[in-house]
Amino acid sequence: MARRGRKRRLDAESLYWQLIISGVGTVQACQEVGIGRKTGYRWRAENGGLPPVRLAEEVRSGRYLSLLERQRIATLHRQGLGVRAIAARMGRAPSTVSRELRRNMRPHDQGIYDGDLAHARARERARRPRRGRLLADAGLRAEVQAKLELEWSPEQIASHLRRTYPDRPAWHVCHETIYQALYHGGKGGLSRQLTKKLRTGRPLRKRRRRPDRRQTRFTTPSALIDSRPEQALQRQRIGDWEGDLIIGRSSRSAIGTLVDRSSRYLRLVHLPASHDAQAVRDGLLSVLASLPDAARITLTWDQGSEMALHEQIAPLLHEGVFFAHPASPWQRGTNENTNGLLRQYFPKGTDLSVHTAADLRAVEDRLNNCPRKTLRWRTPAEIFNASLPS
Numbered sequence: 001m002a003r004r005g006r007k008r009r010l011d012a013e014s015l016y017w018q019l020i021i022s023g024v025g026t027v028q029a030c031q032e033v034g035i036g037r038k039t040g041y042r043w044r045a046e047n048g049g050l051p052p053v054r055l056a057e058e059v060r061s062g063r064y065l066s067l068l069e070r071q072r073i074a075t076l077h078r079q080g081l082g083v084r085a086i087a088a089r090m091g092r093a094p095s096t097v098s099r100e101l102r103r104n105m106r107p108h109d110q111g112i113y114d115g116d117l118a119h120a121r122a123r124e125r126a127r128r129p130r131r132g133r134l135l136a137d138a139g140l141r142a143e144v145q146a147k148l149e150l151e152w153s154p155e156q157i158a159s160h161l162r163r164t165y166p167d168r169p170a171w172h173v174c175h176e177t178i179y180q181a182l183y184h185g186g187k188g189g190l191s192r193q194l195t196k197k198l199r200t201g202r203p204l205r206k207r208r209r210r211p212d213r214r215q216t217r218f219t220t221p222s223a224l225i226d227s228r229p230e231q232a233l234q235r236q237r238i239g240d241w242e243g244d245l246i247i248g249r250s251s252r253s254a255i256g257t258l259v260d261r262s263s264r265y266l267r268l269v270h271l272p273a274s275h276d277a278q279a280v281r282d283g284l285l286s287v288l289a290s291l292p293d294a295a296r297i298t299l300t301w302d303q304g305s306e307m308a309l310h311e312q313i314a315p316l317l318h319e320g321v322f323f324a325h326p327a328s329p330w331q332r333g334t335n336e337n338t339n340g341l342l343r344q345y346f347p348k349g350t351d352l353s354v355h356t357a358a359d360l361r362a363v364e365d366r367l368n369n370c371p372r373k374t375l376r377w378r379t380p381a382e383i384f385n386a387s388l389p390s
Helices: 010-020 028-031 037-046 053-059 067-078 082-092 094-103 114-123 140-150 154-164 175-184 192-197 230-234 277-289 329-342 359-367 380-388
Strands: 239-245 252-259 266-269 296-303 321-323
Touching: 010 028, 028 037, 028 192, 028 230, 037 266, 053 192, 053 252, 067 094, 067 359, 082 094, 140 154, 140 175, 140 359, 154 175, 154 266, 192 329, 266 277, 266 359, 277 329, 296 329, 329 359
Parallel strands: 239 296, 296 321
Antiparallel strands: 239 252, 252 266
């Protein structure tokens, strides 16, 4: 008796493909559908990495031309209409129609655009996997790997390649190309071990999650962020700082973080024994006192109980201490972003008290001398020092 094959779970498979087309990663799609990761990869392999044609046409993003739209372009093109007239009737940009005709017509088509043939050509070009550029160019791969070893982000590397090698356009890859070579490089690609050099250190990619909302712990702020000077909001000067704590395992250890809103210059507060109000006050007073007078204007913090002694910190700042609204981390976005960068060096769930003051200074130097996209690829130290009075 012949062995029966696997029973197809058509509903689950359809949902899986809808998630994939909407941009969800394979691992997360498998979790949401309730299937094993191997099953998801098998479904992708059986279809050449692409969803079934019927499903793809039903749920494909509006960014791409559908089979019906290509057939309509063919009809209007045969009627002699120009690119702009076709685009106006279809509700598409003229560049979309022009690019479609240029890409999916061959010399041997003799000027005739066939919608079905064009759709097949477009789908064939979209097939994955392709041989990535980093796999084919050993020199480019070595350059990217060297920067990853220095813990540069893929976006920093992509900018570096354009600025350093303007005469080598084949090396002008985008940051997503580098991510793909890291996570899906295969034989001859970048080593998966290099993912440990990324900010997150994740071996697998995952979608961003919304941070958990914090409960209000500090009920007597001296001034809310609404009364902070307009210049601080506009990032027009150095000296407007945002601060917070990054917490270690079981909330038993912490490191204080201060980042300048304008230059993104970072200072870390060593809290080896405790992170209660007294310890945070002493640590902040020490770090703030080490800054130039012109670089001490405001400080914005969340409403955590560690700032209960804020009135003893305010005298070191020309315009005082301000507090964000409860459960509003985006009001200190520069600091939240910086804390995310710091987690590469101080991972969650670890004991932060083992790091010495010298360790903190080394991390400060590493981040303050790393080019940043938001600074047009200048470094925080460069901007901070240039902004100080001579």
